[in-house]
Amino acid sequence: MPEKPTYEQLEKQVQELEQLKSTLEKREKRYENLEETLIELENKFNTAFRSNPAGMVITRLKDGKVIDVNQSFFKITGYPHEESLGRTSIELGFWIKPEDRELATQKMKAHHGFRDLEFDFRNKSGEIRTGLFSSEIVNIKGEPCIITALNDITKRKKAEENLKQSEEKYYNLFNSVSDAVYVMDRETGKVLDVNDTACKMYGYTREEWLTMTNTDVSAEPEKTKKATKELPDKIPVRFHKKKDGTVFPLEITLGTFYLEGKQAIIAAGRDITERKQAEEKIRKYTEELQRSNKELEQFAYVASHDLQEPLRMVSSYTQLLERRYKDKLDRDAMDFIEFAVDGANRMKKLINDLLEYSRVTTRGKPFKKVDSHLIMGRAIANMQQAIAETAAIVTNDDLPSIWVDESQMVRVFQNLIDNALKFRGRESPRIHVSSQQGDGQWIFSIRDNGIGIEKQYEERVFEIFQRLHGRAEYPGTGIGLAICRRIVQRHGGKIWFESQPGRGTAFYFTISKTRSAP
Amino acid sequence: MTGSNVITPIDILLVEDNPGDVRLAKEALKESKVRNAIHVVGDGVEAMAFLRREGKYKDRSRPDLILLDLNLPKKDGREVLQEIKQDPELRRIPVVVLTVSSDEEDILKSYNLHANCYITKPINLNRFIKVVKSIENFWLTIVKLPPNGGM
Numbered sequence: 001m002p003e004k005p006t007y008e009q010l011e012k013q014v015q016e017l018e019q020l021k022s023t024l025e026k027r028e029k030r031y032e033n034l035e036e037t038l039i040e041l042e043n044k045f046n047t048a049f050r051s052n053p054a055g056m057v058i059t060r061l062k063d064g065k066v067i068d069v070n071q072s073f074f075k076i077t078g079y080p081h082e083e084s085l086g087r088t089s090i091e092l093g094f095w096i097k098p099e100d101r102e103l104a105t106q107k108m109k110a111h112h113g114f115r116d117l118e119f120d121f122r123n124k125s126g127e128i129r130t131g132l133f134s135s136e137i138v139n140i141k142g143e144p145c146i147i148t149a150l151n152d153i154t155k156r157k158k159a160e161e162n163l164k165q166s167e168e169k170y171y172n173l174f175n176s177v178s179d180a181v182y183v184m185d186r187e188t189g190k191v192l193d194v195n196d197t198a199c200k201m202y203g204y205t206r207e208e209w210l211t212m213t214n215t216d217v218s219a220e221p222e223k224t225k226k227a228t229k230e231l232p233d234k235i236p237v238r239f240h241k242k243k244d245g246t247v248f249p250l251e252i253t254l255g256t257f258y259l260e261g262k263q264a265i266i267a268a269g270r271d272i273t274e275r276k277q278a279e280e281k282i283r284k285y286t287e288e289l290q291r292s293n294k295e296l297e298q299f300a301y302v303a304s305h306d307l308q309e310p311l312r313m314v315s316s317y318t319q320l321l322e323r324r325y326k327d328k329l330d331r332d333a334m335d336f337i338e339f340a341v342d343g344a345n346r347m348k349k350l351i352n353d354l355l356e357y358s359r360v361t362t363r364g365k366p367f368k369k370v371d372s373h374l375i376m377g378r379a380i381a382n383m384q385q386a387i388a389e390t391a392a393i394v395t396n397d398d399l400p401s402i403w404v405d406e407s408q409m410v411r412v413f414q415n416l417i418d419n420a421l422k423f424r425g426r427e428s429p430r431i432h433v434s435s436q437q438g439d440g441q442w443i444f445s446i447r448d449n450g451i452g453i454e455k456q457y458e459e460r461v462f463e464i465f466q467r468l469h470g471r472a473e474y475p476g477t478g479i480g481l482a483i484c485r486r487i488v489q490r491h492g493g494k495i496w497f498e499s500q501p502g503r504g505t506a507f508y509f510t511i512s513k514t515r516s517a518p
Numbered sequence: 519m520t521g522s523n524v525i526t527p528i529d530i531l532l533v534e535d536n537p538g539d540v541r542l543a544k545e546a547l548k549e550s551k552v553r554n555a556i557h558v559v560g561d562g563v564e565a566m567a568f569l570r571r572e573g574k575y576k577d578r579s580r581p582d583l584i585l586l587d588l589n590l591p592k593k594d595g596r597e598v599l600q601e602i603k604q605d606p607e608l609r610r611i612p613v614v615v616l617t618v619s620s621d622e623e624d625i626l627k628s629y630n631l632h633a634n635c636y637i638t639k640p641i642n643l644n645r646f647i648k649v650v651k652s653i654e655n656f657w658l659t660i661v662k663l664p665p666n667g668g669m
Contacts, residue, residue: 301621305589308618312641313538319643320545341642348641352620363622 055131055150057084060143064088067145076131076152078124096120096128104135108146112137118153129154179268182214186256186263189213189228201271203243214267219247228265231256237272249276297362300355307351315344346477350465353479357464360486365405367491367515372399372444375406376433379413383421390421392429399435400442403515408487413446415480416507420448422474425502441493441510452501462495484509492516527553528658531581533565533598534558534616535590539639543585546650552658557581562593566601569608581611583657586633588617588624596631603632610664612657 005013049056055073059066066084074080079092095101100119107114113136120130135148174181180198184191194209202217218224219239227235235252242248250269257264318340322329329337373396380387380394387394394417402409413433420431432447453461453468460466462485467478481495484507488495493510530547534540540558547556557578559565565586568575584602588595599615602608612634617624620638628636637653640646657663
């Protein structure tokens with residue numbers, strides 16, 4: 001039988017109960033607070049989850065099924081909430097490369113998560129995109145889950161790729177141009193970059209280049225320094241030194257740009273050795289030509305004076321012989337004298353023709369713009385007597401103005417008209433001059449109704465002292481057409497003929513429409 | 519040649535280095551109507567000495583006409599022409615350039631140096647004789663020149 005508790009005992013018990021109650025009340029309060037905090041946390045998590053700009057997805061660890069996704073996930077993948085739930089990423093056809101998924105799984109196992117791994121994935125419409133993935137294991141309601149954040153970096157990747165390609169393109173361009181390209185510091189002339197061509201051209205490696213300044217490769221360092229300061233657009237000729245000491249000429253073009261906040265020079269150097277050599281060759285040829293022209297001129301002078309002097313003696317004294325001793329000479333002697341004089345006369349004619357031929361180039365005048373009608377008029381005036389004697393009719397179409405040496409061109413017309421008169425047929429000569437437009441040039445024609453020229457002689461008629469007929473038949477040394485050709489050639493043109501033997505000949509020659517040297 | 523005895527013979531200076539040409543000129547002048555005395559010098563230096571009456575030419579009179587070849591030894595005909603035409607004592611003497619050259623440049627240069635006329639020696643003898651006669655006729659009978667060379 002338990003004893004009846006005493007008052008004190010009861011009192012104590014009440015007190016204990018009171019204490020217990022207060023403790024319980026406190027605990028209850030604490031739980032209440034805790035619950036509030038939890039709700040708050042959950043709200044926070046939810047907000048963070050729902051409104052995260054990254055795609056968020058929660059999958060169950062044990063079967064990989066999706067239990068939640070946010071709006072961004074839908075935007076990125078095209079899968080809305082309801083289509084994603086309860087399915088695995090494999091079922092969604094999310095992965096492109098199995099090895100990516102494997103890597104992710106491995107990381108999960110080893111580290112319970114990973115950060116910023118780049119994987120390609122397929123979105124709902126089948127497009128391949130690139131994402132940056134971060135995952136972590138969390139317990140949700142006692143269930144281990146994987147929460148994954150996904151950022152679509154396709155655009156960025158594309159931009160990066162484009163940039164890379166563009167960089168590559170320009171780098172290849174930089175290296176493949178045939179000029180040496182150097183990038184230098186504007187202040188110091190220190191080489192910051194060079195292309196492959198520069199390495200090949202000078203024999204320095206890129207590493208060697210990067211330890212040098214522009215004056216190190218210059219064979220004219222003072223000029224190079226000056227150019228670095230003054231920065232002309234172009235240096236027509238600068239001599240540089242190769243690693244092996246060879247000095248060579250370059251044409252350099254310059255420009256500036258900002259490189260990492262500092263002014264830099266970009267220059268392109270073109271090796272002009274060949275051009276210089278060619279120029280030198282042309283200079284030598286020109287010199288030689290001038291010398292040879294001078295010699296020709298001297299020869300011509302010798303021909304005109306020194307050769308004619310003895311000729312005159314032969315001719316004059318045989319004639320003096322005739323004059324003084326006519327009575328004492330028989331018919332034979334008179335014939336012989338005649339032959340001697342005729343020979344001397346012809347010799348003189350040949351010398352003069354040769355002189356005229358050589359003077360086409362040595363005595364040519366500068367070109368002027370002249371009306372062809374004027375040229376033709378002069379030629380006809382010079383031929384007036386022969387035209388009248390042969391009762392020739394000379395006609396012409398409208399003719400252009402041309403850039404020519406006037407007196408030489410008069411000579412061309414005159415020689416061609418003379419030819420037409422000389423080689424006339426039975427009928428009285430008809431000569432027609434016309435012109436037509438060619439490609440950048442005028443084509444003149446001088447047409448006659450004469451005896452014509454056979455095709456086989458097309459080259460020969462233009463050669464000096466070549467004749468197609470006996471002297472008795474047609475007089476002349478055979479210089480006329482040779483002079484025509486030389487004059488036309490001096491004007492940069494061509495001369496030829498078309499002919500029907502027995503019916504007539506048309507001579508053609510071309511003259512440039514624009515002014516040509518000289 | 520009536521009356522020619524009373525007239526002083528015309529003095530002609532022929533500056534010519536080729537004996538063949540000298541002879542031809544003399545032959546041509548032989549046929550002349552005008553009484554003439556022809557003096558011949560073979561180069562430009564001699565020509566100037568003759569004209570300036572230097573050395574052995576001290577006693578020579580000034581010629582009335584000069585026939586000048588262009589290509590001469592020692593001193594070129596062009597230089598002779600220039601010196602004559604720059605010399606106030608000599609420049610009134612008519613100078614006929616008589617040469618084989620028909621070169622335009624020679625012709626132009628001669629006239630620029632004040633040659634009185636330029637004649638190309640013809641290769642034909644008859645024509646040459648005619649030319650020499652014409653020169654004589656023109657310069658010595660037709661043209662009025664200042665008396666005594668203008669001095």
